[in-house]
Amino acid sequence: MVDDTAGGRHEDVSGGPLLGHERALLNLAYRLLGSLADAQDAVQEAYTRWYALAAEQRNAIDSPGAWLNTVVSRVCLDLLGSARVRREGYVGEWLPEPLPDSVQWRSGGAEMAADPADRITLDESVDMALLVILDSLTPAERVAFLLHDVFRYPFTEIAEIVGRTPAACRQLASSARRRIKDARPVTASIGERAAVVRSFKRAWEAKDIGALVAILDPSATAVADGGGRVRASVIPIEGGDRIAEFLVGLATRAGVLTLLERTVNGQPGLVALDHGTTAAVYAFDVADHRIQRLWVIRNPEKLGSWR
Missing domain, CATH: 3.10.450.50 (Nuclear Transport Factor 2; Chain: A,)
Known part of the structure; x- marks a missing residue:
């Protein structure tokens, strides 16, 4: 699960804080896209859409964070589809954008420091090996798997984002899980x-x-x-x-x-x-x-x- 409580810079123009979901949104978008730059664009697009709403529309939304999560997921789903077209002209192999940490690791294990730019949580779901496998999935498989297995979204909510039935989303996540296991059956400490x-x-x-x-x-x-x-x-x-x-x-x-x-x-x-x-x-x-x-x-x- 990704922390959804970190402070953010955005503030509702009506005066109330927008709960500071920016970090959590960036965590979500990076895992969906494998690109920090694209993830930042997706989060910015979600906030742009939020501020484009009329005041009464924003006030009618019970959970701004949930609304932003849904918008970011949909933006990422669209970007994943267009990315496949863009990469047809990419020279050589495309790899996910690597995320840094600020410290040297030790032979007994990695010495973890603060998140890069205090924004991306480093855990097994950003492992380069997993991101490379995720990039081989269909956009719908990737979104369904990450939203369910990593971010614990119920399939009813994933269905609204992907535009398929909950049963179909369950199958997408299961297919992705199976392909990941087949591609990487053993992991080292x-x-x-x-x-x-x-x-x-x-x-x-x-x-x-x-x-x-x-x-x-x-x-x-x-x-x-x-x-x-x-x-x-x-x-x-x-x-x-x-x-x-x-x-x-x-x-x-x-x-x-x-x-x-x-x-x-x-x-x-x-x-x-x-x-x-x-x-x-x-x-x-x-x-x-x-x-x-x-x-x-x-x-x-x-x-x-x-x-």
């Missing part, structure tokens, strides 16, 4: 992830192909998102040995690597710096003490929160 990612960092800094191959699962996949704005592989790299060779080649070309241990979407990850500027954010999926998937976000438009 934060402590295990931290230990594996730290070993990966040391091996990469040492340009030790053998050590990297030992850390990477033989069937590991590396996906990069440059958005056509910076150099990045436009197709996934398959196989632990190929990924290790690619990484060592990259380190050789780049010269001195500056890798920082940082929490990425609530999990141990890495940040690469180029002359003090964030050049890439690395997120990992770990199982059986090996890296199964590596995601590299290089698109500068998705790294604004890391500068």
Whole structure:
């Protein structure tokens, strides 16, 4: 469940506070969209619609927070549909926008700090692996699953948002749940992830192909998102040995690597710096003490929160 009580900046023009739902709305919108910028736009659109109502219409709404939640969900559903069309012209692979935390993690587990910009709650529902799987679902599946399983909406309310029957929404959520389980049957603890990612960092800094191959699962996949704005592989790299060779080649070309241990979407990850500027954010999926998937976000438009 996401906290719906955090203070917000918006205030009803009639004089009463608008309950400060902005943080909760942003938590909802980011999970639905996988993009902080789009989530902020969706929340702003909801407030714009609220203030466009006549005073008597606003006064007739018993719960402004519930009304805003519904509007944000519908806006996100529309954006998810249009995003699929927009991404047809996207260069290379599209990945969710990574969320930062302000502290270094430790090998025994991630040391959690305040939310990024005090607005996004970091928990398992923003794990990069889950967001990538969610992006493969239909918009209706994604909305039904998140609203029910993460935010605990009843299917009667989800039906009004999605425009389907409660029974159909139940099926959508069940289908999404099944696909998520099939795609990611096993998850590792934060402590295990931290230990594996730290070993990966040391091996990469040492340009030790053998050590990297030992850390990477033989069937590991590396996906990069440059958005056509910076150099990045436009197709996934398959196989632990190929990924290790690619990484060592990259380190050789780049010269001195500056890798920082940082929490990425609530999990141990890495940040690469180029002359003090964030050049890439690395997120990992770990199982059986090996890296199964590596995601590299290089698109500068998705790294604004890391500068």
